[in-house]
Amino acid sequence: MVVYIFRRLIAAVLLLFVVTAITFLIFFGVPRLGGATADDLASRYVGKTASGQQIHDTAEKLGFTDPLYEQYGRFVKGLFAGADYDTGVSIDHCPAPCLGYSFITHNPVLPDLLDRLPVTLSLASGAAVLWLLGGVATGVVSALKRGSFFDRASMSVALAGVSLPIFFTGLLSLSIFSYALEWTPPGGTNPVDADNPFDWAAALILPWITLALLYAAQYARLTRAGMLETMEEDFIRTARAKGLRERTVVVKHGLRSALTPILTIFGLDLGLLLGGAILTETTYSLPGIGQYAVIAITNQDLPKVLGVTLVGAIFIILANLVVDLLYAVVDPRVRNS
Amino acid sequence: MSSQTEDYLDAPEPRPEQVGGETFLEVRDLKVHFPTDDGVVKSVDGLSFQLERGKTLGIVGESGSGKSVTSLSIMGLHKAGTAKVSGEILLNGRNLIGASREEVRQLRGKNMAMIFQDPLSAMHPYYTVGHQIIEAYRIHHNVSKAVARKHAIDMLDRVGIPNPKGRADDYPHQFSGGMRQRAMIAMALSCDPELLIADEPTTALDVTVQAQILDLIRDLQQEFNSAVIIITHDLGVVAELADDILVMYAGRCIEYGNADDIFREPQHPYTWGLLGSMPRLDRDRTDRLLPIKGTPPSLINVPSGCPFHPRCSFSQLNGGSSETEVPELRDVGGGHQVACHLSADDRLRVWTTEIKPKL
Numbered sequence: 259m260v261v262y263i264f265r266r267l268i269a270a271v272l273l274l275f276v277v278t279a280i281t282f283l284i285f286f287g288v289p290r291l292g293g294a295t296a297d298d299l300a301s302r303y304v305g306k307t308a309s310g311q312q313i314h315d316t317a318e319k320l321g322f323t324d325p326l327y328e329q330y331g332r333f334v335k336g337l338f339a340g341a342d343y344d345t346g347v348s349i350d351h352c353p354a355p356c357l358g359y360s361f362i363t364h365n366p367v368l369p370d371l372l373d374r375l376p377v378t379l380s381l382a383s384g385a386a387v388l389w390l391l392g393g394v395a396t397g398v399v400s401a402l403k404r405g406s407f408f409d410r411a412s413m414s415v416a417l418a419g420v421s422l423p424i425f426f427t428g429l430l431s432l433s434i435f436s437y438a439l440e441w442t443p444p445g446g447t448n449p450v451d452a453d454n455p456f457d458w459a460a461a462l463i464l465p466w467i468t469l470a471l472l473y474a475a476q477y478a479r480l481t482r483a484g485m486l487e488t489m490e491e492d493f494i495r496t497a498r499a500k501g502l503r504e505r506t507v508v509v510k511h512g513l514r515s516a517l518t519p520i521l522t523i524f525g526l527d528l529g530l531l532l533g534g535a536i537l538t539e540t541t542y543s544l545p546g547i548g549q550y551a552v553i554a555i556t557n558q559d560l561p562k563v564l565g566v567t568l569v570g571a572i573f574i575i576l577a578n579l580v581v582d583l584l585y586a587v588v589d590p591r592v593r594n595s
Numbered sequence: 596m597s598s599q600t601e602d603y604l605d606a607p608e609p610r611p612e613q614v615g616g617e618t619f620l621e622v623r624d625l626k627v628h629f630p631t632d633d634g635v636v637k638s639v640d641g642l643s644f645q646l647e648r649g650k651t652l653g654i655v656g657e658s659g660s661g662k663s664v665t666s667l668s669i670m671g672l673h674k675a676g677t678a679k680v681s682g683e684i685l686l687n688g689r690n691l692i693g694a695s696r697e698e699v700r701q702l703r704g705k706n707m708a709m710i711f712q713d714p715l716s717a718m719h720p721y722y723t724v725g726h727q728i729i730e731a732y733r734i735h736h737n738v739s740k741a742v743a744r745k746h747a748i749d750m751l752d753r754v755g756i757p758n759p760k761g762r763a764d765d766y767p768h769q770f771s772g773g774m775r776q777r778a779m780i781a782m783a784l785s786c787d788p789e790l791l792i793a794d795e796p797t798t799a800l801d802v803t804v805q806a807q808i809l810d811l812i813r814d815l816q817q818e819f820n821s822a823v824i825i826i827t828h829d830l831g832v833v834a835e836l837a838d839d840i841l842v843m844y845a846g847r848c849i850e851y852g853n854a855d856d857i858f859r860e861p862q863h864p865y866t867w868g869l870l871g872s873m874p875r876l877d878r879d880r881t882d883r884l885l886p887i888k889g890t891p892p893s894l895i896n897v898p899s900g901c902p903f904h905p906r907c908s909f910s911q912l913n914g915g916s917s918e919t920e921v922p923e924l925r926d927v928g929g930g931h932q933v934a935c936h937l938s939a940d941d942r943l944r945v946w947t948t949e950i951k952p953k954l
Contacts, residue, residue, distance in 0.1 A: 495672060500782070515719075
């Protein structure tokens, strides 16, 4: 088991390098393939009135004139050893792991991301609890009462939940609950407040519900399908033949099996969300990683984009690893093979 | 005659008389119908039998003859929403049809237990074998986990699982097929049920293991003095175990009698067909098996008259009544019952001249 985890961790690190290399190539290399020169790239980061000489100086300062592998090498070196960056007014040291400096604001990327991580974490974890509880419970009841009014109604709502985009449900709920009824603050500027968890929750409740609705719908459908299949299994008949109460049969014998595939998807969804819930954060103006990514991409601020991609990849790879390990905990057949 | 029968039967041994002797399970006119869009599926249509403690009843028939539905309805495990069950199932005098689901649930596992065909899919893959036995025991006994565990290990030991203490913590997939079925039996017997239903208990097992499992069921039956229903399509299995045999066809009983009568003087052409389909080692390999022609009938459109008549080679011998009249189950002497329009003389003649020599 330890060897397995160790092997997976090494593979994860290698995978991260591949991810950074590809991201680097896309943002730093592809424009060159399109014929853009180092000066063209640098012209985005200087004022409109800059002279050719100023642009060229900037290109040299940002390292665009160096070959691509040297630029990537500097980035990797920064990750492990830290780097010194010329911000224009001073030379700043960026300790390892250094994700670089913003080309535009000259802020180091990593502290920015760490500042924003709690927002995304709060958003994702709260929503995950809601959608997991709501989706699974709905799915189980739907499966047990297949064809009933509850089943048909909840599956219709689920279909709507999957189909409606967040910028629709989000804006709709904002206009109703925040502006018309004034129950919740309209978008959180500072939602993480450890001193007062109620303020924290109140500011996040709408984003949570909006985000959870999207996922809960999907999880309800998955759980329903899984339960319908599992409840037909022979071991369910055995459990009933023992004289177990129906609730025990459903929860202990049925749901336990039906949840295993859902666990996989849950891990991936959560990993993906931790890398930034872009639509939700944008709709509710939450200063999380997703919003940071949007700003970075809009401004073509390459170190920020690279940083966000790396952090997102780390979460997804970690989530995958955790899911695989959990699988072994849940299913003894995996553990022994 | 008896010597001839002995050698092809692998003779059912006479069993020592057990204490008990009064009817423990009685099924009267059991009907299990499933209404579907295409019509009513009459899985079981008027079945009656009785069983004493310490005795074994073999229910024999092809797939789809209603054997498993019968056993599931006794256990109350049939599809609750869709099945229409009528008649009486008296367990120790108590009618299970009409009893509440909760009452039947409390009887399940404790008073009646069941062994299933495929022990791999019938055990939960995520729980240890020991856990599953402990669970079965603790539903009906208010004891601590430690006591239940001791009992589970004891049960595993009694069904012949080596190192039961260690194996109790293994998962079903770590057991071999035969060991799994032993564990399944241990689970079924953990609450000392008076009625044990075994639904094709050896079908999924290696031939070498089948005999061991049958021996085990027989030994445990004597030890626990339980009533056993063994459901199978394999006449070899009932020859090993059953005191009485009930042959089912299209949801009905077409022949019923003690094992000796059924094997020595089978009366129904379908039973002859089942006997003829049984491979035997003592026969020349050049001889063909004598399979029953055709396929089992649809339970929605059961053939008119005797449901077996489209497949029966002798249905022309009685002036067409096979096609029009449903034959009654009639006693032909000594509790041996048969539902067939052939006259007693015809049956005897066909059996002695045409069928028996070929078996």
